[in-house]
Amino acid sequence: MSDIRKLTTKIVEDAQKKQAHLIEEAEKEIAKKERIKKQQLEKEVAAHLARYEKELQKELSLKVSDLHVKSRNRMLAAKQQVLDELFADAKEQLQNITAEDFDAFVERKLALVQLTGTVELVFGSKSAPLVSETMIQRWQAQFEPDLTIQVAKETIPNRSGVVFKQGEVEFNFIFEALLESKEEELSYQLIAFIFNQE
Structure with missing residues (x-):
């Protein structure tokens, strides 16, 4: 009977060791998959951030360009107004010679x-x-x-x-x-x- 107990204990111990080993292997596999998934997610996040940054940079560049055009147009309008006033004044002076x-x-x-x-x-x-x-x-x-x-x-x-x-x-x-x-x-x-x- 003691042999059966020993055998039973050994089987239980072996089963526990095997279970512990399987759990350890499963945890390693899960950790490895999590690491790979985390790296993939980090790459995706980096790619999204880079694309988003490019879009923001492009949008900012367009806004700056638009501001530059508007500023230039306002300056041209101011210059044209000054010229129009000068020529209107000259015309009036010539008409009143x-x-x-x-x-x-x-x-x-x-x-x-x-x-x-x-x-x-x-x-x-x-x-x-x-x-x-x-x-x-x-x-x-x-x-x-x-x-x-x-x-x-x-x-x-x-x-x-x-x-x-x-x-x-x-x-x-x-x-x-x-x-x-x-x-x-x-x-x-x-x-x-x-x-x-x-």
Whole structure:
């Protein structure tokens, strides 16, 4: 009977050892799987974080770019407003030119173009009231005998200045047209001057 007890005890001990060994192996396997799963999860988290960081960086870059564009547009609008005001002021000053200044202007332009023969002077409706018969006679006397001056009966509506017509050829000295032709060139110079003075 003692042999049976010993045998039974041995079987129980062996079973317990085997059970302990199996539990230990199972725990090792579970730990190994958990470690592998944890590494996979860490890689996935790192990949998600990297992708999220890239998306945030891209979004931030777009916002900065948008702010830059808006800022530049506001600056351009401010510059354009300043230019518009300057040109409106210049236009108003030219439209309100004095008779003496207009007389000198026409005289300079007649000397500049050096026309011969008959030339017709067509005044802008805003400048026509400035012209006197005395001015026309003096211009004629100054450029005789090469030039014969005629004044057109019609005027150019809502404009200041003068157009010299000789046949099909016209010399346009209408102030608004002169300003428009110089606007682009002057705009760059004015912008550089105004905004570099700060």
